[in-house]
Amino acid sequence: xxxxxxxxxxxxxxxxxxxxxxxxxxxxxxxxxxxxxxxxxxxxxxxxxxxxxxxxxxxxxxxxxxxxxxxxxxxxxxxxxxxxxxxxxxxxxxxxxxxxxxxxxxxxxxxxxxxxxxxxxxxxxxxxxxxxxxxxxxxxxxxxxxxxxxxxxxxxxxxxxxxxxx
Amino acid sequence: xxxxxxxxxxxxxxxxxxxxxxxxxxxxxxxxxxxxxxxxxxxxxxxxxxxxxxxxxxxxxxxxxxxxxxxxxxxxxxxxxxxxxxxxxxxxxxxxxxxxxxxxxxxxxxxxxxxxxxxxxxxxxxxxxxxxxxxxxxxxxxxxxxxxxxxxxxxxxxxxxxxxxxxxxxxxxxxxxxxxxxxxxxxxxxxxxxxxxxxxxxxxxxxxxxxxxxxxxxxxxxxxxxxxxxxxxxxxxxxxxxxxxxxxxxxxxxxxxxxxxxxxxxxxxxxxxxxxxxxxxxxxxxxxxxxxxxxxxxxxxxxxxxxxxxxxxxxxxxxxxxxxxxxxxxxxxxxxxxxxxxxxxxxxxxxxxxxxxxxxxxxxxxxxxxxxxxxxxxxxxxxxxxxxxxxxxxxxxxxxxxxxxxxxxxxxxxxxxxxxxxxxxxxxxxxxxxxxxxxxxxxxxxxxxxxxxxxxxxxxxxxxxxxxxxxxxxxxxxxxxxxxxxxxxxxxxxxxxxxxxxxxxxxxxxxxxxxxxxxxxxxxxxxxxxxxxxxxxxxxxxxxxxxxxxxxxxxxxxxxxxxxxxxxxxxxxxxxxxxxxxxxxxxxxxxxxxxxxxxxxxxxxxxxxxxxxxxxxxxxxxxxxxxxxxxxxxxxxxxxxxxxxxxxxxxxxxxxxxxxxxxxxxxxxxxxxxx
Numbered sequence: 001x002x003x004x005x006x007x008x009x010x011x012x013x014x015x016x017x018x019x020x021x022x023x024x025x026x027x028x029x030x031x032x033x034x035x036x037x038x039x040x041x042x043x044x045x046x047x048x049x050x051x052x053x054x055x056x057x058x059x060x061x062x063x064x065x066x067x068x069x070x071x072x073x074x075x076x077x078x079x080x081x082x083x084x085x086x087x088x089x090x091x092x093x094x095x096x097x098x099x100x101x102x103x104x105x106x107x108x109x110x111x112x113x114x115x116x117x118x119x120x121x122x123x124x125x126x127x128x129x130x131x132x133x134x135x136x137x138x139x140x141x142x143x144x145x146x147x148x149x150x151x152x153x154x155x156x157x158x159x160x161x162x163x164x165x166x
Numbered sequence: 167x168x169x170x171x172x173x174x175x176x177x178x179x180x181x182x183x184x185x186x187x188x189x190x191x192x193x194x195x196x197x198x199x200x201x202x203x204x205x206x207x208x209x210x211x212x213x214x215x216x217x218x219x220x221x222x223x224x225x226x227x228x229x230x231x232x233x234x235x236x237x238x239x240x241x242x243x244x245x246x247x248x249x250x251x252x253x254x255x256x257x258x259x260x261x262x263x264x265x266x267x268x269x270x271x272x273x274x275x276x277x278x279x280x281x282x283x284x285x286x287x288x289x290x291x292x293x294x295x296x297x298x299x300x301x302x303x304x305x306x307x308x309x310x311x312x313x314x315x316x317x318x319x320x321x322x323x324x325x326x327x328x329x330x331x332x333x334x335x336x337x338x339x340x341x342x343x344x345x346x347x348x349x350x351x352x353x354x355x356x357x358x359x360x361x362x363x364x365x366x367x368x369x370x371x372x373x374x375x376x377x378x379x380x381x382x383x384x385x386x387x388x389x390x391x392x393x394x395x396x397x398x399x400x401x402x403x404x405x406x407x408x409x410x411x412x413x414x415x416x417x418x419x420x421x422x423x424x425x426x427x428x429x430x431x432x433x434x435x436x437x438x439x440x441x442x443x444x445x446x447x448x449x450x451x452x453x454x455x456x457x458x459x460x461x462x463x464x465x466x467x468x469x470x471x472x473x474x475x476x477x478x479x480x481x482x483x484x485x486x487x488x489x490x491x492x493x494x495x496x497x498x499x500x501x502x503x504x505x506x507x508x509x510x511x512x513x514x515x516x517x518x519x520x521x522x523x524x525x526x527x528x529x530x531x532x533x534x535x536x537x538x539x540x541x542x543x544x545x546x547x548x549x550x551x552x553x554x555x556x557x558x559x560x561x562x563x564x565x566x567x568x569x570x571x572x573x574x575x576x577x578x579x580x581x582x583x584x585x586x587x588x589x590x591x592x593x594x595x596x597x598x599x600x601x602x603x604x605x606x607x608x609x610x611x612x613x614x615x616x617x618x619x620x621x622x623x624x625x626x627x628x629x630x631x632x633x634x635x636x637x638x639x640x641x642x643x644x645x646x647x648x649x650x651x652x653x654x655x656x657x658x659x660x661x662x663x664x665x666x667x668x669x670x671x672x673x674x675x676x677x678x679x680x681x682x683x684x685x686x687x688x689x690x691x692x693x694x695x696x697x698x699x700x701x702x703x704x705x706x707x708x709x710x711x712x713x714x715x716x717x718x719x720x721x722x723x724x725x726x727x728x729x730x731x732x733x734x735x736x737x738x739x740x741x742x743x744x745x746x747x748x749x750x751x752x753x754x755x756x757x758x759x760x761x762x763x764x765x766x767x768x769x770x771x772x773x774x775x776x777x778x779x780x781x782x783x784x785x786x787x788x789x790x791x792x793x794x795x796x797x798x799x800x801x802x803x804x805x806x807x808x809x810x811x812x813x814x815x816x817x818x819x820x821x822x823x824x825x826x827x828x829x830x831x832x833x834x835x836x837x838x839x840x841x
Contacts, residue, residue: 042743044775053278055268057253069247069256070264076277077262077339077418078326083740086260086415090247106245114666114738115796116748119780148713152663154735154782154794158713165781 035063037070038127040082040120047127050075064132065093068102071128082120085111091144098136099160100129105143112152122155123166130163137162207309208392209318210241210342210363220295222285229293230255242305242320242342243417248294255287255294257301260417261339265304267296276304306341308367312391322366322396325383327374333424334377335411336400340364343416347438349397357400357408357421357435365394379406379423410435412741433803500524501546502575504595505564509554512602516562518577519595520616521546522717523787526596527613528589536587537578538598539567545575558585558600584608591616593727593789645755645790648727650835652694653826656719656784657681658735658794661704663715666738668800673736674702676809680797681734683819691827698722712783720787729835730759730826731792733784736809738801745802746773750794752785758833760793763825770817772798772805791829795822 034051041048052070054063068090074083087107094101102125122140129138137160142150148158207214214237218229228235230248239246243260253269267274272286281304283297299309306323309316320341328335338344341364350358365387374380384399402408402423409432411420419440424430504519520543528538545566552562560580567576579600581587586601591614657677659665665673678699685695698705698719706718723731737748747767751760757777764777785792797818798805808814 044744044748044778052264053275055254055266055273055275056271057268059252061249062252062254065247065249065252066254066256066266069254069258072247073256073258073264074262077415078337080414080743083262083414085740086243086258086262087245089245089258090249090256092249112664112666113740114744114799114801115735115750115780115782115794116737116744116775116799117739119778148711148716149783151712152659152665153712154780154784156781156783156786161781166779 033058035067035070036128036131037067037075038124038131039071039075039079040124042080042082042120044082044116044120047124048075048081049131060132060134061093061095064095064100064129064135065090067128067132068093068125071125072104074124082117082124084108084121084125085113091141095135096139098134099139100132100135100137101139101141102129103141103144108150109143111150113150115154118150118153118155119166122157122161126161126166127163207316207318208312209238209307210320214238214318216298218293218295219298220290222288222295222297225284226298227285227288227295228298229290229295231293235298238302238318239305242307243415244305255296257305259305260342261415265301267301269294274300274304306339308365310365310391317391319365319391319394320363322361322364322368322385322398325368325372325385327377327380327383329374329377332378332428333422333430334374334379335420335422336374336380336383337418337420338398340417340419344419345439346419348435352434355402355404355406357402358397359400359419359435360395360397362395363393364396365391366396377423379403379425408435409433410439412743413440414741416440500543502540502543503546505547505577507552507554507562509556509558512557514554514556514558514562514579514600516577516598516600517592517595518598523616525613525615526589528587528611530584530587530608530610534581534584535578536581536600537576538589540575540577542573543575544573556600557582558602589614647729647790647835649694650729651692652696652726652728653688653730653732654696654698654723654726654728654788655681655684655688656698656722656731656733658733660699660702662708663704666736666800668738669803669806671736671800671806671809673738673800676736676797676800676815677734678702680815680818680822683816684732684734684822687819687823688826691823693826696722696726696728716783717787719784723788723790723792728790730829731784731788731790732763732822732826733782733792733794734822735794735796737796737799739799740801742802745799745805746775747798748775748796749777750780750782750785750796751777751792752779752781753792755791756785756793759791759826759829762829762832763793763795763822766821766825766828767795767797767818770797770814770821772808791833 033054035054036049037052038047038049040046054066072084072088072090075081085107088104089106090103091105092103126138129135139146139160140157146158149155150157214234216228216232216234218232220227230246239257245258247256247258255267255269257265259265263277265274265276267287269287269289272282274281274283283300285297287294287296302309302318306321307318308321310319322338322340324339326337328337340361344361344364346359346361348357348359350356366385368385370385372383374382379402381401381403384401386397387394388397389395400421400423405426406423407426407430408421408423409430411422411432413420421435422430422432500520500522502518503521504517506517508515518540520540524543525541526538527541528536530536545564549565553560554562558581560582563578565576566573568574581600584604586603586605586608588599588601589612590597590599596616657674659674659677663674665677667673681697685697688695704710704715705722706714710718737744747770749760749764749767751757760777768774782794785794798809800806800809
């Protein structure tokens with residue numbers, strides 16, 4: 001009888017704890033956990049890391065998609081940086097071993113910029129993505145397709161880019 | 167017993183409470199929500215209607231793929247980053263803030279600032295729903311009542327003051343691209359700017375402490391809730407100069423004020439502005455590119471059945487369906503164009519011609535069979551079996567070994583004994599030589615890469631199980647031009663690809679101008695010159711892919727066996743901040759040429775941005791030493807002024823020609839290959 005009582009009390013606590021966890025506590029923003037995002041200074045040579053807080057989803061793919069979005073948005077507008085054209089967005093990320101396939105879309109698909117900006121933009125992107133664990137290289141796609149360069153572009157994008165490419 | 171009863175009562179009470187709580191919570195899960203179209207908001211001159219909206223505890227939830235939301239975000243200059251199946255939704259505001267919502271979490275972040283929404287974003291069907299009014303507020307759009315209608319009013323949300331080196335810079339940030347009219351005289355010390363269509367909740371009067379240049383900033387909002395106008399008055403000190411500072415985003419307007427005699431960057435404040443936020447013109451695309459450059463603007467009132475997939479691209483391809491990703495493209499096809507066998511009594515030489523960059527891998531099997539696989543290539547000649555007249559092999563088989571998606575051409579030999587086999591990349595392919603003698607310690611496996619004729623490396627395959635193979639070696643083969651007097655000049659862009667456009671200047675035209683001047687100089691100095699284009703045309707074809715267009719330029723030089731390849735460009739940048747000349751290289755063999763040219767370019771009167779290594783297509787895929795020169799920035803007004811001057815273009819051409827001369831004097835041509 002006593003054992004039954006203990007079991008019933010424990011079961012009640014477990015149910016209550018689950019309810020509290022599901023609807024009250026979870027999911028919590030874990031502010032302490034960050035990723036490193038890079039931007040290129042306007043000298044085109046200096047890379048600057050900055051920390052961005054990470055939300056509750058820690059799966060590899062989610063974190064990769066999040067980091068990619070952060071590097072496309074870039075640092076706050078007060079910071080002078082080489083930036084992806086406004087309206088460049090993440091369409092998808094796929095992990096292929098240690099290579100991340102980053103599918104970009106939006107304004108970059110019609111981008112005709114200078115080689116200087118291109119180099120700074122993609123350098124920051126590759127450094128950001130390869131700062132994530134186990135990612136060594138980034139294959140860029142534009143609107144779901146591998147391209148040799150951006151339209152009217154210069155930087156070669158049809159091979160995976162690693163830090164050593166810059 | 168009594169205490170046991172009390173415990174039972176408590177336990178059951180707890181359980182009942184838990185169940186009731188669960189039931190209540192269950193009521194608010196997505197599946198219980200009933201779709202309700204938005205009641206209609208007034209926003210930026212028209213009614214905003216949401217086709218995919220739900221009522222969530224009395225709050226409006228709108229789907230990411232709702233056309234009304236796309237329209238709302240696109241007017242604000244905001245864009246959505248969302249990958250189907252993931253929990254994070256990152257929205258880039260027009261003033262470059264990253265706003266992150268997480269499915270299942272009421273918390274959101276605006277940069278490093280955290281907030282809490284009345285409900286967590288959720289997935290319903292294939293769509294992700296966000297708390298709309300929370301999103302609007304974070305984007306500095308405030309709901310205001312107006313005769314029973316809710317007006318979504320964009321705000322000037324921030325006023326930043328920076329005082330540095332006797333220059334006070336005041337920056338206004340708007341929810342949407344800011345357009346102003348100046349109502350003060352151009353030379354006045356008081357600057358008055360009116361912004362139509364935006365309101366402001368900023369303090370109406372702000373004293374600027376610590377600034378000798380600006381005393382105060384006054385903000386006055388007038389007009390109706392639907393058509394507000396915010397007038398900002400900058401009260402500057404006597405003798406102060408002012409200028410509109412370059413801005414990276416149209417949502418931000420910055421004005422600099424400097425005391426007399428202090429240098430001030432920027433341009434005069436126009437009567438209506440901003441005149442040229444660099445972002446849009448810098449990204450001008452040619453007619454051929456336009457159809458894929460920008461998605462069509464969504465209509466105001468949208469019937470969801472008429473939405474094409476393209477419309478969703480405006481908010482970042484937010485189609486929340488996994489299979490929405492288009493199929494991957496076919497890699498540029500590489501063909502094995504020829505296989506020639508040359509047999510002697512005791513040896514066999516096989517030359518394999520390929521049309522582009524390929525990888526290869528060879529294996530030696532224990533029973534004297536030896537084969538090589540050319541990866542990602544298709545056989546452009548008939549497969550065949552041969553018994554060549556030689557003692558080295560008994561037979562050769564040439565086959566398309568694998569088809570798509572992993573096309574492989576295999577050439578297999580039956581050796582008569584463990585013969586020595588050499589694999590040597592040569593221009594346009596590779597040569598396999600089966601020698602007269604046996605190899606006492608034959609390698610079992612090896613691999614390499616051909617870059618459309620150039621030789622990258624020849625090395626045994628990593629991870630080889632051949633424990634007694636010699637250590638790997640990378641063999642660099644010096645480039646041998648077939649025409650040592652020929653220089654190929656590549657005027658960048660052309661035809662349908664205009665390159666950058668700024669300040670009334672078009673990159674493709676300037677590139678051609680400089681290239682023609684360079685040709686004249688080089689020919690006068692005894693060189694032969696071939697141009698990848700000598701008019702305003704595409705080198706491949708107007709509809710060619712970037713790969714085909716750029717490869718066509720490389721092919722001009724590669725096919726001719728030119729000694730050097732020089733690509734002439736003009737740079738651009740989204741703001742006016744960049745100026746100067748950059749000389750690029752990629753291959754190690756490019757560096758001396760780039761250095762020599764850069765040294766001479768230091769004299770043309772631009773800022774020297776140095777020599778930089780970048781994997782630009784045309785310098786990577788040309789087999790000879792190559793350089794790409796970005797002569798100056800179209801997007802910078804002083805560089806643009808230089809580029810308008812024929813004298814400057816002549817100086818650039820002279821500097822490049824001199825650099826080529828210096829290079830040639832110090833780097834005599836190779837006359838023998840390495841293999």
